[in-house]
Amino acid sequence: MTRVVAVVAGIITARAVAMAMRDLLAHPVLARTNFRGTALPTAAGVVIVCGAVAVEGARAGLDAIGADRSYPLDRLVVLAGVIGFGLLGLIDDVLGDASGHGGDRGLRGHVRALGRGRVTSGMVKLLGGALLALVLAPIGGQTGWRFWVDAVVIAATANLANLFDRAPGRTIKVGVATAVPFLVLASAPSDRDIAWAVAVVVGLAIGLALDDLRERSMLGDTGANALGASVGLLIVASASVTARATTAAVVVALTMISERVSFSRVIERTLPLRVLDRLGRRP
16 A cells, blocks of 8 residues: 555656746757657656655655654665666766767667767766666675676666657556566565655656656656666565566567667557557557
8 A cells, every 4th residue: 555655646746846847847958859750858757856856855854753763775775776867867868969979879879989989978878877786786685696687687677768768658658567566566574665665756657657648748768767777676676586587688688689679660560569559649
């Protein structure tokens, strides 16, 4: 029940923060053209970052007033992941096209640019995300190769969420659908704080879904990064070692496949996926 409350709190907070930041999100520096040729504010996912800070700050204040004056470090790790990965995504959202090298896309494009002595905003996001994942991976409580598996899950899940962000609402649908089973199954006492914190992020994403689906704004790398990293942290904290290793292998494989195969084309050619992908979107 507390996780349901957390999701609802996230939804309400997202709407309140989005309304309060309406003028900021409309700033010309965030304007991008979507697949339909319409100019929209990107990086609306900054609402997820600000909303997570607002909810956690409010809860910490209420806890301090009441009997519970401690702040669970697990919730702090999730908040740090949302802020850190969100910031890396914001850098790519704002500076991604600033250099005028639009061809440097995908992992190969960023590596080619690095080989020519130029660091793209995408490479900053990828390398920064890998290093940040190493900082956050101890939340899984593992050492040795298992620690590296956890770091891969966090970083690769955040990156995969970006790869799905090619159509309105797609990343939110995939992120929420992936998070829900783990939120339901996270039953150990040590997982509850993490599940609560991630449930807030899920609620924040749901709160932005209508704007994203109706093409009033774009989640951007900011929101995709934050949501994906949160799901990765939840998997690392609540799943078995075998499940984490499997997740790491699948996510890395999908990332490599995306260099050759368009997810959008696969979705369009697969009827059930196409129906789900178009659900709620404008015709």
